[in-house]
Amino acid sequence: MSELNEEAQAEQRDSGKKKKKKRKKRRETGKEEEEEEEEEDETVLLRGIFKVGKKSHDVLLTRTKLTWTPIVPETPTGHLKLQELYFKCVLLLRDVFAVKVKRRRAAGQQSGGTVLGLALFSCRRREKRLEEDTLHLHNASSEHTHIWYNSLKELLTGFSSRPRYLKVFINPSSHKKEAVHIYREHVAPLFKMADLRTDITVTERKGHALSVMKECKLDEYDGVVCVGGDGSVAELCHALVLRAQLDANSPEEPVKAVLPLGIIPAGSTDVVSCSVHGVRDPVTAAFHIVLGHLQQVDMCSFSSYGHLVHYGFSAMFGFGGRSLARAEKKRWMLSSRRREYALVKTLARLRPEDCQLSFLPAKKTTEGEESWTTNHGLYLNISVMSIPCLSPHAPRGLAPNTSLANGSASLIAVGNTSRSEFVKHLKRYSSSSGQFNFPFVETHSVSAVKIRPRSLTGCSEEESEEEGDAKHTPIIQSEGAAAFPWNIDGELVEMASEVLIRVHSRLITLYGEEVDEAESAASCSCF
Structure with a gap:
């Protein structure tokens, strides 16, 4: 030795x-410090x-x-x-x-x-x-x-990005109700081996994690972990930014979240998790947390009537919102059957939304000057996504033209067309490309979007009669008469009148990395 x-x-x-x-030769080129x-x-x-x-x-x-x-x-x-x-x-x-x-x-020996x-x-x-x-x-x-x-x-x-104490939220109701099992079997052993301390809250209702985050002492933790689906992730991301605003006494402007969020996938699609891991695998997600792999991520703010409704990564209006509304009213079904039922039913009653669509192009935005582009027309679906939204069913993402932290969002506006052409557009998401190669689809890189529905009612009488006995209600209900269903990060939100969506660069940090493609799975059998 x-x-x-x-x-x-x-x-x-x-x-x-x-x-x-x-070193003497390198001094003139300014590389001495780097070499040392x-x-x-x-x-x-x-x-x-x-x-x-x-x-x-x-x-x-x-x-x-x-x-x-x-x-x-x-x-x-x-x-x-x-x-x-x-x-x-x-x-x-x-x-x-x-x-x-x-x-x-020896057998039975506990130490030494x-x-x-x-x-x-x-x-x-x-x-x-x-x-x-x-x-x-x-x-x-x-x-x-x-x-x-x-x-x-x-x-x-000495690796400063690695956490030592984590606040963990587990949603026991996610997807197949396997979140607690996933955490105990796949995540907790790795955390223990890495000497990570945890403070665990098993959520009991929607909004539970938000209420806990508003009150807990965040300076005690190095990060937050969510074990659940996209709805749980959306709630915690929203809570982290709101808490940062509260602590900074900045009610009008969003403030970057102080703590990073780790996502252990336990949902049905896990879009946000796939976008920073590339795979729906709890072990992979746990390793990103343990090793301190940090990724800055853009977020959007969603406002209506001048009031903040939610922070999130993606929103769909039209077909995406109405299909989610139908799915939520059939919660007694298995998740895969529920999604297929909602897609088929919404396609069968496919109809466009008459609205005014305005957007602020990302590349043309200059400080103190906003030049909006406004269109009026009929749209089957409008999507605004600040991340690629990768999933096993859309490996390249619902918005492959954007990235996690480029300071812009992808606006995808699908105009009025036949049902068969719209289905072709949807089916191409499961392939590598071509979903936007239709004359009725337009895409833009934007920093802000305004959507103002011009129809008088958000839900037809036929839909109301068919599903009026449903017990489920959206997480946000509109005060006005004309309420329209929105899909915000997989959660049903009802809003009326004009909705303003703004992109906020690197508003949150997630444990993960930038990935180009997710592991693929079989596409929906209803297509």
Whole structure:
């Protein structure tokens, strides 16, 4: 052990002289500071011998990675060729989420035991999924093992984006009512292994998470976690921004959420989760939280009659709003059957909305000057989305022309057309492209949208009679007579008159990353 450390110091002295000469050449280009940071990161902190598998390895630790190379006995001939057969293995510390001391214990022994070495728990990427991996470093020396253990723990603690204490909300009613099981079986073990503390609230009703977020002491936590579907995510995102406004005493202007939000998918579509993970997988989502992968995300504010209604990522008016309204009135059905019923029923009674559509182009917006474009017409559906809205049924997203944090939203306006042409448009969302290649579809990159329905009633008498016995009510009800159903992040909202939608750049931070495409699934059988 000591000999190896002396060799490492000698190598550092020799390389240091060479690096001084290189540094002189780089001073004129302004790269000296950058080079010094790289050299500091690659400085060998520890060097030792561990067994990996059945072979002894020379193991080196720097601030950013762990490398190990098999130790090969010297031979009179062919030594160099033999060495070339072995490759240096590398594990980046940014992928390591826990380190434990391995011990051999007798049956029933709860503590102590013979030291066997270290186990490093990390995540590896397999396409869009993150999976657990383990590296076992065997060494019987207790002193040697604990020196390495303490150094590794210190380095892992240095990742400032990684949370230590989380506020967790679990919606037990999401989708198949599996949220509690998903958290206990797939998420809690990873949090425990990473030494993450949690404060858990199991929500009892709609709006429960919002009421808790308004009162709790946020400065105690490093992040918030939602275990549920898109409705639960929407409620918590809305709550985080509202709480930031309240704390900043800014009732008129939105304020960026202070804490990041982690999303453990447990819903039926999980659009927001797919948009930052690329897959509906609770383990992948948990790893993004544990490793502190942070992604800035744009949000929209939705206002009516000059009053804020909601913060969210997406909204659909027309077909999207009416199909959701029908689905919500059949809550007794299975979620997949409910969605198919609502789509078929709404298609059977497909009719356009007569409205005034105004938008503010994103690229033409200048501070202090707003030049709105206004159109009057009949529209089957109008969508405004500040994120791509990826899902297994739309792998490229409902709005593939936007991104998570570009400061704009995608406006997709589907004009009046035949039912068959509209169905062709919908079916193309499950393919890679072509959903906008229709003469009746227009798309714009916008910073704001105004939608003013011009029809007198939001719900026809036929619809009211058919579904008048439903017990479900929207989360927001309009005070006026002409109430129109909106789909805001998968939640039914009824609003009347003009609705103003504004995009707010990077208003919230989510645990995840920018992804181009989601894992696909079979499209809706009703098509």
